[in-house]
Amino acid sequence: MNLFDLSGKTAVVIGGNSTLGGAMCVALGGHGAQVAVVGRNSEKSENVVKQIEEAGGVARSFSADATSKQDVSRVLEDVLAWTGRVDVLMNCPGTNSATPFFEITMEEWDRIIDVNLKSVVIACQVFGKHMVEKGEGGSIINISSVSSGPPLSRVFTYSASKAGVNSVTQYLAREFAPSRVRVNAIIPGFFPAEQNRKILSEERIESIMKHTPMNRFGEAEELQGAAVFLASEKASSFVTGALIRVDGGFGAMTI
Numbered sequence: 001m002n003l004f005d006l007s008g009k010t011a012v013v014i015g016g017n018s019t020l021g022g023a024m025c026v027a028l029g030g031h032g033a034q035v036a037v038v039g040r041n042s043e044k045s046e047n048v049v050k051q052i053e054e055a056g057g058v059a060r061s062f063s064a065d066a067t068s069k070q071d072v073s074r075v076l077e078d079v080l081a082w083t084g085r086v087d088v089l090m091n092c093p094g095t096n097s098a099t100p101f102f103e104i105t106m107e108e109w110d111r112i113i114d115v116n117l118k119s120v121v122i123a124c125q126v127f128g129k130h131m132v133e134k135g136e137g138g139s140i141i142n143i144s145s146v147s148s149g150p151p152l153s154r155v156f157t158y159s160a161s162k163a164g165v166n167s168v169t170q171y172l173a174r175e176f177a178p179s180r181v182r183v184n185a186i187i188p189g190f191f192p193a194e195q196n197r198k199i200l201s202e203e204r205i206e207s208i209m210k211h212t213p214m215n216r217f218g219e220a221e222e223l224q225g226a227a228v229f230l231a232s233e234k235a236s237s238f239v240t241g242a243l244i245r246v247d248g249g250f251g252a253m254t255i
């Protein structure tokens with residue numbers, strides 16, 4: 001028995017061309033899933049597809065703005081035309097900004113909330129509806145953050161958006177449970193990536209390390225186990241509404 005076998009399954013990863021999303025796509029592909037790598041930047045998505053194919057897996061890139069319901073609906077149609085099914089949806093587009101509270105413009109608020117939270121709602125409506133109506137179960141995995149609560153300093157809007165992601169996850173876990181569509185979130189700690197590079201000043205890195213018992217950043221590959229576990233019906237059939245921390249102990253730290 002292979003608890004983590006995803007053969008014959010199709011996984012759609014929105015923001016699959018991100019640093020963390022890319023590593024999780026590679027893991028899903030490596031365990032047999034056909035992976036739809038969805039992103040705005042096709043060149044970056046194609047790189048992830050190439051990595052999966054080089055490892056003997058099957059993947060295809062799909063272009064979409066995750067904040068557009070029209071784009072995301074088109075991706076559902078295109079994926080169904082490709083493999084005929086969707087078993088796993090992972091949501092990981094993301095953006096961030098360290099703007100002091102009184103200086104946050106409503107344009108910036110909208111941009112961050114749209115990419116981090118509205119995109120999750122859109123994908124859960126589009127792909128969740130398909131999974132619920134098809135009646136064959138499924139797994140939705142949202143990528144949250146340690147900033148979802150208690151919030152980190154300096155990243156107000158990001159924190160509010162990720163608190164929203166936890167709420168959407170737990171709300172839909174209840175709503176979709178009768179259809180055997182499981183909805184969970186991964187809470188990554190700190191992993192150097194494009195969207196947080198600007199925010200990681202020397203002083204901030206020092207304070208992150210002080211609050212991370214393992215005293216280091218995570219590597220994107222260290223999220224692969226949690227992603228495959230939650231994607232696999234065999235491994236996590238009784239897991240829904242869970243917020244799984246992969247954070248080197250950050251969430252367990254006091255003094």
Ligand SMILES: NC(=O)c1ccc[n+]([C@@H]2O[C@H](COP(=O)([O-])OP(=O)(O)OC[C@H]3O[C@@H](n4cnc5c(N)ncnc54)[C@H](O)[C@@H]3O)[C@@H](O)[C@H]2O)c1
Pocket residue numbers: 015017018019020021039040041064065066067091092093094095115143144145146187188189190191192193194195196
């Ligand atoms: N890196 C970390 O330490 C960390 C920690 C916790 C959570 N996360 C979350 O992990 C996820 C992946 O981020 P990352 O750290 O790999 O950063 P990243 O900068 O590598 O990726 C962010 C991705 O989001 C995509 N994106 C932004 N707006 C989009 C849109 N409108 N439509 C489609 N795609 C869009 C970008 O193209 C990029 O590929 C995000 O949700 C992020 O909040 C990251």
